[in-house]
Amino acid sequence: MKLAEVQVRNFKNILDSTTVDIEPDITCFVGKNESGKTAFLHSLYRLNPARHAVFSVQQQYPAWLEKAHRREGKKLEDVIPVRAVFQLENSDLSQIARRFGDGALVSSSITVERSYGGQTLLNAKFDEAKAVAFVLNKASIPTDFKNQSASSTTFVALQELHEALVANGGDNCTTAAAAIESARSTMLGKADDWGDALRAALWERTPKFFYFDEYSSLPGTIKIRELLSKPVDQLTDEEATARSLLELAGADQDYLLNADYEIRKRELENVANSLTHDVLEFWTTNPELRVQIDISQRTIPAAPPPGGQQSVLDELRVRLWDDRHLLSLPFGQRSSGFRWFFSFLAAFSQYEHGSKPIVILLDEPGLGLHARAQHDFLNFIEKRLAKKCQVLYTTHSPFLVQPSHLERARLVEDEGRAVGSQVTSDVLSIDKDTLFPLQGALGYDLAQHLFIAPHNLVVEGTSDYTYLLLLSDHLKSLNRIGLDERWSIIPVGGADLVPSFVALLGHHLEVTVLLDSRREGHQRLLKLADQAILKRNRIITIGEITGTKLADIEDLFTTNEYLKLYNQAFGASIKESDLTGTDAIVTRIARFLAVDRFDHGKPAEVLLRNRDKFLPSLSPSSLNQFEELFRRINATLT
Secondary structure: OEEEEEEEEEEOOEEEOOOEEOOOOEEEEEEOOOOOHHHHHHHHHOOOEOOOOOOOHHHHOOHHHHHHHHHOOOOHHHOOOEEEEEEOOHHHHHHHHHHHOOOOEOOOEEEEEEOOOOOEEEEOOEOHHHHHHHHHOOOOOOHHHHHHHHOOOOHHHHHHHHHHHHHHOOHHHHHHHHHHHHHHHHHHOOOOOHHHHHHHHHHHHOOEEEEEOHHHOOOOEEEHHHHHHOOHHHOOHHHHHHHHHHHHOOOOOOOOOOOOHHHHHHHHHHHHHHHHHHHHHHOOOOOOEEEEEEEEEEEEOOOOOOOOOOEEEEEEEEEEEEOOOOEEEEHHHOOHHHHHHHHHHHHHHHHHOOOOOEEEEEOOOOOOOOHHHHHHHHHHHHHHHOOOOEEEEEEOOHHHOOHHHHHHEEEEEEOOOOOOEEEEOOHHHOOHHHHHHHHHHHHHHHHHHHHHOOEEEEEOOHHHHHHHHHHHHHHHHOOOOOOOOOEEEEEOOOHHHHHHHHHHHOOOOEEEEEEOEOOOOOHHHHHHHHOOOOOHHHEEEOHHHHOOOOEOHHHHOOHHHHHHHHHHHHOOOOOHHHOOOOOOHHHHHHHHHOOOOOOOHHHHHHHHHOHHHHHHHOOHHHHHHHHHHHHHHHOOOO
16 A cells, blocks of 8 residues: 555644645655654654654644634544545455455545544445445355345345345255355454444555654663563653664563573674664765674662662663774764664664555654765665655755656745645745755756766756656657667756856767757857867757757657647647747747747656656657657767
């Protein structure tokens, strides 16, 4: 079962987040401090927490509304602060069908809500008649009762049929009644109502939410017996992480507290080796670290009166050995970033191989990590966590945003008391401070490509980047020609910046330039070619592909195809017959609107977000033109 949508209302500074789409693998919530990112995760966590967590009106209801809403007569305990939609997978549907029958669950999605008072509501569409038919199929109904059986489409009617069979007696009726009762009992389980039984079965398969933040970090010393004796619902986040480490270490007399030193030591070394392997697989900052775990014993002085019996306190201690400096340090003296990463591994170990599905909620992960280590952690999320479960995390760091997966980003902004915190994927509606992590991520990715990639395709803007990348991948999926894997696409921010970029770096990099075709030509680039900074055959214009003097990359699509993107992006309804002239499509649209230009990035963004629907519908003409462009670009590789 996958989390598909979330809506948070009346929780801290969130009045109504509206419906937030959740990606099937990784979703990143980006925003400034105090924007509402943490509040969003806190509310979602309490829907079905893996650890103990409850809603509290006094602590979490918007403070400036609580008194006013109570005076209005609202019962705040009945307010629902979180609603989530889950999409069932094939394994879920088959399990439900095996118990309740095909078609008993009408929809493949369910909605789960939880109130401030702790009441959980699970809503789904059921077909009672299909469930009754499933039960009846388990029994051989006597001929005299066929008509009554056929009209039994509710469990009330099924009960009446059962009673009629019992009252009639006879071997056939008794056998049929017993079969009905057995099938119904198997379906209901401990529930009194079949709907409740189905909801309980769905709830059992609903993922739990595992929340982790900086306050969940592991302490360097763990009091073993004291922690094991404490009720789970009374553990702090820090103690819950420590408990996970104890369970990983085998917290029982056979291993962790075994009186035999060799048995105890061997188990601790096994745990330490496992954690070391996990850490070093994704921690490239210092690959010479080794985890060391040991148990020390400390005698507790006797309490008054004199002569009282002393006690022994068993403590588990974590240290890190550094081969680089040939010394070990207590866990608490390592960097905050490393402690966070190690603590998360220990905490996650409790759920990683369990049968219960988990959604991971990470609040500002790796704030203490260096930029390179943050990249390592993104790699860890992508290759380890997202392979097993969905991950939702918050950040304001550009190094924790993946430039190649901006569709995963959700932007969070607090718009004041009247509106509250809002969550959106629309970058055009967000202020520049909120956008900074995304801009920084793109800038960092661009800088990395400039100095690392040997083959660079320079384009004017990000819309060119989007079209080229998406069409290349689509053509490759059709076993046609796309961009060679060696190319790194570099959008430089406008046609006027292309000559400057090439002049500065053309001597040091392999550069091919793709440009729109314009009336004024590209004299500055031709001059660079005359100076042997750029080869003439590495200057490619769209007009070479379209066979026209005036053409932009958008002209590789048919007019109607591009208008579909434009109309969806701007909520317009422009038709091909509305346009005049034979110049570039973007120029014709601007002329129709009586404006100098419009934002070319918005139609590209529509294609990015709807690529699975739009790309398969492209005409052969568009595919052929893009393929010809890629063939021309690839030919410039040396």
